[in-house]
Amino acid sequence: MSARTHPTRTRRAGAAGLVLLAVLAAGCTDDDRGGAGGAGGAGADPAAAAAERARAYMQAAVADDWKTACDLMAAPRRAACRGRHPVPESPEPAGPTLGPVLLDRPPTRVPATAAHPAGWAVIVSHTVTWPGEETRTTRTALRMTDEGGKWWVEQRSDVSDAELTRAADPAAAALSREVRG
DSSP: OOTTTOHHHHHHHHHHHHHHHHHHHHOSOOOTTTOSSSTTBOSSOHHHHHHHHHHHHHHHHHTTOHHHHHHTBOHHHHHHHHHHSOSOOOOOTTOOEEOOOEEOSOOEEEOOOSSSOOEEEEEEEEEEEOTTSOOEEEEEEEEEEEETTEEEEEEEEEOOHHHHHHOSSHHHHHHTSOOOO
16 A cells, blocks of 8 residues: 555654644744844844843833843943942832833834944833822833844933934934943
């Protein structure tokens, strides 16, 4: 009997084909640890991966989790970040209520400068409400660069109202100023 007509061989061939399709569909990517295809990786959609990694950085920074935030900085900037934030700060007893960190608009490409490599510019926003005060929204531009298949925060700058209303690309405008790393 040929493989085409033998029921056991046909089922085995069909099962092997399904396994192969599942492996191909899953791809050879890492999971959310930031590998080539995971969140934060420089995989198939670099803008989305850079944006997610930027959001994770800002979420850590807003929460005063500087260990995580500094670990997401580009290698040349990491030591300076750790120097500015050497020990965890204890939260203020009557501290603010923080909103989620959100992607404010789609990422845009930014060219290299004398101080920073080219990458993706990502604007993230979050809200802060101090007791007895109005809620404020803060927008932060982050320059994300690919190194070793992962996206890293290379540069950070607050986005001004003028940049939001007048600049064609508010993220690029904010990142063109000299800022903190």
